[in-house]
Amino acid sequence: MPFKFIAFISVLLISNLAFSQVEEVNPPDYIKTINFKGNTPETQLPILRLGEYVILEFDALNGDEEDFYYKIEHFNFDWTPSALVKSEYMDGFDNQRIRNYENSFNTYQIYSHYTLTIPNAQTRRLKVSGNYMLSIFNSDDTLVFSRKFMIYENTANVGVHVKRSRDVQFIQEKQRIDIVIDSNTMQFNNPTQNVKAVIVQNNNLKTAISNIKPQYTIGNQLIYKYDKETSFWGGNEYLFFENKDIRAANTGIQSIDLQDLYHNYLFTNFERVTRPYTYNPDINGNYVILNIDAEDPGIEADYVWMHFSLLPVESLKNKDIHIYGNFNNYVIDENTKMIFDESRNVYTNTMLLKQGFYNYKYIVANNNKNIEEGAISGNFYQTENNYKVIVYYRDLGARYDKIIGLGEGSSVNISN
Missing domain, CATH: 2.60.40 (Immunoglobulin-like)
Structure with a gap:
């Protein structure tokens, strides 16, 4: 094989790695x-x-x-x-x-x-x-x-409005995001190419919708009124537990045991996809480290073996079920996987977590990648979700992408 050809292939591979x-x-x-x-x-x-x-x-x-x-x-x-x-x-x-x-x-x-x-x-x-x-x-x-x-940089104003889907097929299950971007201090040059928006639901970058371009402009206003392109599944409110006092029963905890470490056993959960939506305030998948007896929870909160359990239903057979939340940055791996316990007829998982207040939900993940967030908890347009819109801009001749504005909205006031 000629040396020049080998060198060319090497440069090509390095370039692909550098810009991935x-x-x-x-x-x-x-x-x-x-x-x-x-x-x-x-x-x-x-x-x-x-x-x-x-x-x-x-x-x-x-x-x-x-x-x-x-x-x-x-x-x-x-x-x-x-x-x-x-x-x-x-x-x-x-x-x-x-x-x-x-x-x-x-x-x-x-x-x-x-x-x-x-x-x-x-x-x-x-x-x-x-x-x-x-x-x-x-x-x-x-x-x-x-x-x-x-x-x-706070150089652009970003208006975020959460609406119900205009697709009748998903009107009960999806939420769409309308965006209006304008600025009193800068002029957008060629916005369809130079302005890019990213929409993040509940601080989960893994499910973000990216590279959204303006649908049309009015003067210096950039308008985004897409349907499919900016739609998210509504999901359901997160489940939660609190164990800021690991020696006593707290919210969501059925029983406590002390072995090498404390073990907290949560009440068994059930699927919610076939049940009507019920408002249940949450912190959108987040968690907070707490210890009721501590001055500094950072070093005084203990680690506890948390025991999760989920009742099986026919539709979940042969599915990979995982615990999902911001406690591990929404990672899906073997540590989050639920295992079926035939003796108890439930799916179970045991996870080492620091004391506090935690949001979580159960999801289906095919091959640990294709996530069906609503397969167990359902999708409802009424669900309260937080949305952030991050706006990037690269001016003519610039060498990097600025973030010129941040907008935030909640579906608590969702409208048609």
């Missing part, structure tokens, strides 16, 4: 409770205004007090690497050790609790808006896990 979309890396089993947030209580998907801070917290349950390091990278709207070098988007340095950590106090489960705040003394400022990835490495420079976050 980046995905978050999930942590190993000994890393738990990754709490990633900005100046809001919502976790896992921080969307910050330029100049605001972001906080990452996580626990290492191996008891080694090992060193962890962080790196920050900038990306285009489609999560391909941007053309910017570090000095163009960062004031200071990354690849620094996380210096702030404490060991657990008065808990059965030993762990080290790490906290990273950005900006800090080493990473003084993130200078531009856009998509970012925060990656955590160990002392061997092995990637442990990574998380996405965004920074926006």
Whole structure:
């Protein structure tokens, strides 16, 4: 094979790797409770205004007090690497050790609790808006896990309105998002090519609808009134439990047992797809770490083996059923899979979780990828969901995608 041909193939492969979309890396089993947030209580998907801070917290349950390091990278709207070098988007340095950590106090489960705040003394400022990835490495420079976050400039107004589907087939099950974007400080050049919107439901980037282009314009207003293109399944309200006091019965917990650690057994759940919608306030899949007797739940909340159970129905036979929620960044893997217990005639799962208040639901995942979120809990247009619209803009000749605005809406006031 000629050398030039081999070189050409090598360059082609490297190019494809360099410009492929980046995905978050999930942590190993000994890393738990990754709490990633900005100046809001919502976790896992921080969307910050330029100049605001972001906080990452996580626990290492191996008891080694090992060193962890962080790196920050900038990306285009489609999560391909941007053309910017570090000095163009960062004031200071990354690849620094996380210096702030404490060991657990008065808990059965030993762990080290790490906290990273950005900006800090080493990473003084993130200078531009856009998509970012925060990656955590160990002392061997092995990637442990990574998380996405965004920074926006408040230069555009983003109106978000949640409507019922106009498709009669899905009018009872879907919600669609209407968007209006305008700005008093900038002129949109060639908006159908340069402006791109991403719609995120309940802070779950995995189900986001991306690369939505304006349907039409009125002056400097960009109007999005799609039906299918901006529609989401309504889903159902999340189930929840609370175990801020692991020694006493709390909301959703049927019984308690103490072995090596505390075990909490939840009431058995049932499918809701065939039942009418019932309003049940939730926090849209989120979770909060709590301990009723603690001054600092970060190091004083204990880990508990949570026992989930679900009654079987005929339609779920031979289906892969998983527990779903923001507690693990909506990851579907073997740890979330429900196993059928023939002796009890229920699906069961046991999961190690830190004390607190948790939202969760049961979903069907085919080959751990194709998620049917409403297969067990149903889809209802009345469900209260949170929607965020992130607007990207790349002006003529620019080298990166800015985030020029953030809009937010709730389906609590859904209209026709």
